[in-house]
Every structure is written in C-alpha cells, then in structure tokens.
Amino acid sequence: MTIERLGIVGGGQMGAGIGEVAAKAGIDVVIVEAAAEIAEKSQGRISASLEKAVSREKISRADADATLARLQFSTEPGELADRQFVIEAIVENLALKEDLFAKLDSIVTDPDAILASNTSSIPIIKLAAQTNRPDKVIGTHFFNPVPVMALLELVQSLKTSEETVERARSLGEQLGKQMILSKDRAGFIVNYLLVPYIVNAIKMFEEGFASAEDIDNGMKLGANHPMGPLELADFIGLDTMLFVQEVLYAEFADPFYAAPPLLRRMVDAGLLGRKTGEGFYRY
Ligand code: 3HC
Numbered sequence: 125m126t127i128e129r130l131g132i133v134g135g136g137q138m139g140a141g142i143g144e145v146a147a148k149a150g151i152d153v154v155i156v157e158a159a160a161e162i163a164e165k166s167q168g169r170i171s172a173s174l175e176k177a178v179s180r181e182k183i184s185r186a187d188a189d190a191t192l193a194r195l196q197f198s199t200e201p202g203e204l205a206d207r208q209f210v211i212e213a214i215v216e217n218l219a220l221k222e223d224l225f226a227k228l229d230s231i232v233t234d235p236d237a238i239l240a241s242n243t244s245s246i247p248i249i250k251l252a253a254q255t256n257r258p259d260k261v262i263g264t265h266f267f268n269p270v271p272v273m274a275l276l277e278l279v280q281s282l283k284t285s286e287e288t289v290e291r292a293r294s295l296g297e298q299l300g301k302q303m304i305l306s307k308d309r310a311g312f313i314v315n316y317l318l319v320p321y322i323v324n325a326i327k328m329f330e331e332g333f334a335s336a337e338d339i340d341n342g343m344k345l346g347a348n349h350p351m352g353p354l355e356l357a358d359f360i361g362l363d364t365m366l367f368v369q370e371v372l373y374a375e376f377a378d379p380f381y382a383a384p385p386l387l388r389r390m391v392d393a394g395l396l397g398r399k400t401g402e403g404f405y406r407y
Contacts (some may be wrong), residue, residue, distance in 0.1 A: 125294045127151060131207035131232070133224060135166025135197065138242050139213035141270025144170045145299050147194040148183065148271075154196045154203050163197040170195065173271060205233050209295055211264055212251075213242040216367050221246060222254050229255035238288055240264040244315055244364065245371040248308045249281040258283035262292050265312060266301075268360070276301035281308040310375035311368065319368045320381060322360075325353035329404070330386040336404045354404040358397030366391050 130146050132139045135155040143166075147153045157163035174188040183191070196203070204210055210228055214220060221241065228239050238260050241251050252261035263279025276296040280289055289305065296303045306312040311319060325339050334342075340352020349356075357365050366387050373381040390396075390403065397403030 125291060127209045127291075127295050127298060129207050129209075130154075130295075131156065131204040131210035133201070133204070133210065133212045133228070134214035134242075135163060135169075136213065136215075137169070137268060138266060138270065139211075140166045140169040141173070141268065142211055142213060142242065142266055143195055144173055144191065145270055145301075147191045148187070149298050149300065150194070151298065152194055152196075154198060154207065156198050156201050156204060158199065160199055163199060167195070167197050173269075177271065201227060201231055204228065204231050207232055207237060208234060209238045209240065209291075211240045211242055216243060216246065216364065218246055218250065221251055225251040225254040225261070229257060236260065238262060238291055240292065242266055245310055245312075245368045247281070247310070248279050249283060252281050252283050259285040260288050262288050263306075263308070263312065264292055264296075265314070267314070274302050275314070276303050277312055277314055278303055278305050279308055279312050280305060284308075310371050315368050316372070319365060319372065322353045322357050322365060323369050323381075323383065323387065326357065326365075326387050327384045329354060330384050358403035358405055358407075360397070361399055362387060362390050362396045362403055 130151050130153050132143050132155045135157045139155060143153045143155045155166055157166055174191060177183045178185055178188050210232055212224055225239060240262050241248060242264060244265060248261060248263045252258035255261055262284050265277040265279060267273035267275050278289060278292050293303050304313055328334060328339060329336055336354045340355050343349045343352045351359060366383055369381060369383045394400055395402050398407050401407050
C-alpha cells in the first residue's frame, strides 16, 4: 500500500506544501508546473519553509537537505508517467481541471494509479468523468499551511471505490495527517462550515456592525481560534473565499450563501489579502 512515487501538478502554496510534507516523509516527489520560473518559485517556497522548520528545530539540517533531494521540479507532464499517486493542485478552474484530468489519465501509465484533486469545492465526479478510471479518482483536500495543519479531508465521489479511499487514507498516514471522509457535496465538510462563517463576518463588517479588529478579537479571545475570521479570509485569499461561496450558492440555491457586495468589490479591486499585500488588513 505504501506510496513511493508521488506526482503533484501545480507547485503553488498548496502544491508546494503537499510536496514538502511528502518528501519529508521519504516519498520521491515530482512537481509539475506550467513554466520554469514558476517551478523555481515553488522550489524557493519549499526551501524557505524547510529553513523555517530547521530554525524552529522541527527538522534537522540533514533531513531538510534529504527532503529537498527527494523533490524534482519539471515543466514536462510526461514526468508523471511512473507515479503511483498524482495530486492536482492547480488554480480553481473547472475547465482547466477537467482538461488536466483527461491528460493525466493517458499520461499516468499504471492503470491502478490514483488521480486526486486538492480542490476546495469542485465536485470530484466532474473530474473523474474525464477519465477511464473514475473509481480511482478522489478528493484529497489539504489545509494551509500544509506542513502545520493536521487535517486531510478525503472526498469520495459516487464512483470512488472503497479501495481508493483506503489507499488515500494510507498515503495520509504516511504524511502524518489525520483523515476525515466527506461525500462529494459543495464545501465538503470543512468549507461548508468555515466559508459561510467567514462570509458572515464580512457581512457584519460591511454593515458597520463592528470593526475588523473587534470581529477578529471576538473569535480569537472568545472562542480560542488562532485567527479571527477576517484575518483568516486574508490568509486564505478573498478570491478563493468568493469562489467557494459561489460554488455553495450554485449548489444549494439558498440566499444564505449569496456573497456580499463588499467581498466582490474587494476581489474586483485586487484586494485579495496577504498575497496582494492588502485585504481587510495591510501586510
Ligand atoms: N514546518 C514545520 N513546522 C512549522 C513550519 C514549517 N514550515 N512553519 C511553522 N511551523 C510550526 C511552528 O514551529 C509552530 O510550532 P510550535 O507551536 O510547536 O512552536 C507552529 O507551526 C506555528 O507556527 P508559527 O509560530 O510560525 O505561527 P503562528 O503560531 O502564528 O500560527 C498559523 C500560524 C499556523 C497559520 C495559525 O495562525 C493558524 O493555525 N491559523 C489558522 C490556519 C487555518 O485555519 N488554515 C486553514 C485555512 S482553510 C484551507 O486551507 C482550506 C481551503 O480550501 C480554503
């Protein structure tokens, strides 16, 4: 059951985090990116995270070096041919993901290899339907920052086999994660709860009900959350927040899930949170 060769498509914040954790666990990892400079950025991101882990004494220098040596970066999807498990972590765009799953199905030669998606909201069955192995397609939803967050949310579509769930669970154990299993419904378990909570905080702020600091301190000091909801929105990215909320709205057609105008306007303005230097706070 042990996975020795993992592939990741997309080396952004999530893909790089998954790659780092997998390589740290002794797995040989190939990360495929669209362009050489993005692949380099991904490598830099992982090196910086490992440096932080070394400085916090979470890992030895020798283990950090060995981790980096287990990671290969490429712009050639063909490098994924021999992988036993491939995780897609590209941008949240259905058409791009569908296209990628169709390609992966022909690139990855082992018919038993699993094709997984780190999507935070797209139905897994839509991706599975692009392949000839829908029983081997599953959602593996990691949380940011991947090296720190304990959770791996597995998403079983109507076609995902029990064996695939068990193999994904076993990979999660190799990575030191704790698993929860969700059905293939918008938001899965965590975002179904988390995203409307954050969006409600945005509505409160938009209505002038309380300041951003008071909303955040309310949840940090009164509910022991490590970050308040607006801080967390900035951390996740307001574009991602809006995307997930719209998927929830489309799925349930309930006005409760309608995104507030302020969230839309901030996304229009490029105020996406930490990644652009400004959201509800300045960075
Ligand atoms: N490798 C290993 N360990 C690391 C590390 C790394 N690269 N970086 C940090 N750590 C460790 C630190 O050593 C520290 O460990 P310790 O508690 O044993 O000392 C711990 O992680 C916390 O690190 P920091 O001290 O640097 O940071 P903070 O204490 O300020 O916490 C945070 C930062 C972990 C981001 C915390 O604020 C937090 O948990 N925030 C909430 C994050 C969250 O909710 N994420 C989920 C977002 S939703 C999502 O991803 C799903 C998507 O679909 C929307």
